[in-house]
Amino acid sequence: QVQLVESGGGVVQPGRSLRLSCAASGFTFSTFGMHWVRQAPGKGLEWVAVTWSDGSNTYYADSVKGRFTISRDNSKNTLYLQMDTLRAEDTAVYYCARDHGYYDSSDYSTYYYMDVWGTGTTVTVSS
Amino acid sequence: DIQMTQSPSSLSASVGDRVTITCRASRTVSTYVNWYQKKPGKAPKLLIYAASSLQSGVPSRFSGSGSGTDFTLTISSLQPEDFATYYCQQNYGTPFSFGPGTKVDIK
Numbered sequence: 001q002v003q004l005v006e007s008g009g010g011v012v013q014p015g016r017s018l019r020l021s022c023a024a025s026g027f028t029f030s031t032f033g034m035h036w037v038r039q040a041p042g043k044g045l046e047w048v049a050v051t052w053s054d055g056s057n058t059y060y061a062d063s064v065k066g067r068f069t070i071s072r073d074n075s076k077n078t079l080y081l082q083m084d085t086l087r088a089e090d091t092a093v094y095y096c097a098r099d100h101g102y103y104d105s106s107d108y109s110t111y112y113y114m115d116v117w118g119t120g121t122t123v124t125v126s127s
Numbered sequence: 128d129i130q131m132t133q134s135p136s137s138l139s140a141s142v143g144d145r146v147t148i149t150c151r152a153s154r155t156v157s158t159y160v161n162w163y164q165k166k167p168g169k170a171p172k173l174l175i176y177a178a179s180s181l182q183s184g185v186p187s188r189f190s191g192s193g194s195g196t197d198f199t200l201t202i203s204s205l206q207p208e209d210f211a212t213y214y215c216q217q218n219y220g221t222p223f224s225f226g227p228g229t230k231v232d233i234k
Binding site: 037045046047050059060061062097104113117 | 128159161163177180182214216218221222223224226227228
């Protein structure tokens, strides 16, 4: 079945680095864009980053730009999030999500949405 | 950047009630709005995409409407499993922002 499984979370000191992984199965990973979304304790959902299916384009939230890097290895069906210079405010559950496109022929538009989500991995930044 | 707001931030309702949640974008996003349901300890679940299209497998009591800057999620008859937090999200342009959420709890 279609599945995403995150790993790599843990407790890390401020200023240090961590790399998250998201293993995909049950679908052709190389044909889908992928997102990272996070939820800090007691807070709402925050979009973090997206990568195109071939990794050619990446975009980031302002809060992580310059510190986080999203990447993928399509040969391993795996998405990554390299998190550098971590801050206390990066403490959150991190989810990976598949980006699905839907073409509406009535208005010639393609709509994208996150249709498959992992169960999340927890990152705690604390000294 | 596009900011998304939601109202109310929380509401209390009874099983069987009709519930309406509003989402507003800081500038036009056409119909590039999705709605998600989030329960504690669970992954978010897609309910509605492209403002009004029901995701496969989602009960028909959920519906979405709107375009431009104003959007609505409606639950026609609230069920016990619907008590959760609901988020709108725009994917018109990066950064792809979420609204702050609307928590629906039991009256």
